[in-house]
Amino acid sequence: MKVLIVGGGGREHALAWKAIQSRHIDELHAAPGNPGIGRFAWCHPDVEATDVAGQVDLARRLGIDLVIVGPEAPLAAGLVDALTAAGIPAFGPTAAAARIEASKAYAKEVMTAAGVPTAAYADFTDYQQALAYIEARPGPVVIKADGLAAGKGVQVCADLDEARAALRAAMVEGAFDQAGSRVVIEEVLEGQEVSVLAFSDGRTVKQMVAAQDHKRAGEGDTGPNTGGMGAYAPVPAYTADMAEAVQRRILEPTIAELARRGTPFVGCLFAGLMLTADGPKVIEFNARFGDPETQAVLPLLENDLLEVIQACLEARLHEVDLRFRPGAAVNVVLASAGYPGKYVKGLPISGLVEADQVGVTVFHAGTAFNEDGQVVTAGGRVLGVMATGPTLRDALAMAYAGVDQIQFEGKTYRRDIGWRAL
Missing domain, CATH: 3.40.50.20 (Rossmann fold)
Known part of the structure; x- marks a missing residue:
């Protein structure tokens, strides 16, 4: 093939x-x-x-x-x-099925129709109406650009001043171009965030092992939101009972609603969940494998990936027994200095061979070759250092041993990946 x-x-x-x-x-x-x-x-x-x-x-x-x-x-x-x-x-x-990610307002519409638990919300295309809405609710809110914004269109606002600034950036200043011409304003959900990736053939949906991303740039979940500074799997907080509830109340109703609309979803459905005191609720859906979660989930998948994909394309996912090996996997992201803001490209990277010898797998995220054929930085997130082990602590120890081998100017990473599980 x-x-x-x-x-x-x-x-x-x-x-x-x-x-x-x-x-x-x-x-x-x-x-x-x-x-x-x-x-x-x-x-x-x-x-x-x-x-x-x-x-x-x-x-x-x-x-x-x-x-x-x-x-x-x-x-x-x-x-x-x-x-x-x-x-x-x-x-x-x-494209029609992928609207579940491409339009956050549409995703909310689908969830409402399917009875899927999610944050209370309102959406707006008029700036003054949106401003009046947040000013009538001066507490914390989440403001999301409706369209695709490369993972940067969501801001959790602690107070009214932050909400006004986020709204103005999206709808007036055009920080996210057309993606921000419509916004979704949500209540803030409290709890642990978990990423659930699931294969779907348009009728059947099967979960992969759950992962947890680390969105904030700084340790202890501080600093600005990023595309993800690392992930680990599985997540101890995501119990078997939770997985069953997510299957029954979130994944299956969503896939059924998309099929009912004549837009069956075939692919990887990514549910970003908040484990609230009232049970799991959807923060957002993505229409593809997550990044950096995929780098921690696929190493634990025992099945032949192409066989699972073929089953999805042939509408026989129900025949597949998804299997995941015991133990844990972790992916530590090495980023450029300044990420998620401005950063320098073209900086030489050393230690990749030495990292291989440690036993880790290094996934390239933002790299390129320079004119001399050397691997250099070419993005905000540069590399992902992945390791597996019988326990999360074992996997983390190996991953960070690999991290220590790799050098480039301004190398930035979090030393506390997996801290919630530990």
Whole structure:
């Protein structure tokens, strides 16, 4: 089987790493890919993930048997629709089904119709109306840009001043371009946050092992929100009873509602949950594998990834027994200094070979080759250092031993990944 992975970040590296282990793989490609993926696959850096026509043309020219779409933007742009129309099997939702991530207001509409527990909310396209709404509720609120904002469109506002500033940035100053022309304003949910990734074939939905991301840039969950500074799996706080409740009250009703609307969801449905005193509630849905959660979840998956995906595409996921190995996995993100704000690119990275020798797996998230062929920084999140172990403490010890081997100017990371579980 010839497989093409769309994307070039840490999530796509993890997907490629898992796909290459399949007994069905003959040839693996990635577009655009990255230097890490290029160690065992053909990369096509001239084809961007969001270049729908380019991706379809590449898949056709290479005779690809399966395309796995990593990022949200090409899903929202209709890449799966275009590939399907060209007769090329693709794993990921159609643009219509991907609206569950591409529009937070639409996701709330779906959840309301399905009776899925989530935060109370209101949505607005008029700035003055939104301003009047928050001023009538001066307590903490969450303000979300409706559209895709590269993980940066959500702000938890502690007071009215912060809420006014967030609202103005989104709706007046255009901080998120068109994504912020509509906003969703929510109540603040309290509890532990958990990420549940689930395979879906449009009818059946099956959970993977739960993970916990670390969104804040600083230790102790301080500082600005990021795309994620690390993740671990499984999550002790996510009990078997909770998993059963999430299956029954959240995942199955959502998949059924999307099917009822004529937009069946085939792909990976990501439920970002808050474990509140009243039970699990949905913070948001994503229409694809999470990043950095995938890098901690897929190493624990015992199944052949391509076999699970094939079952999803053939609407027979119900036949699959998802299996996860015992123990724990952790992914520690190494970021550029200044992330999630401005940062410098092109800084040389050393110690990658030494990290391999420690026994960790290093996923490339934001790297490139310079003119001398050296791997350099090329993003805010640069690398993910993943390790597994019989316990979380064992996995963390190995991951941080790997972190110590890798050097680049301004290397930034959190030393407390997994602190809630410990």
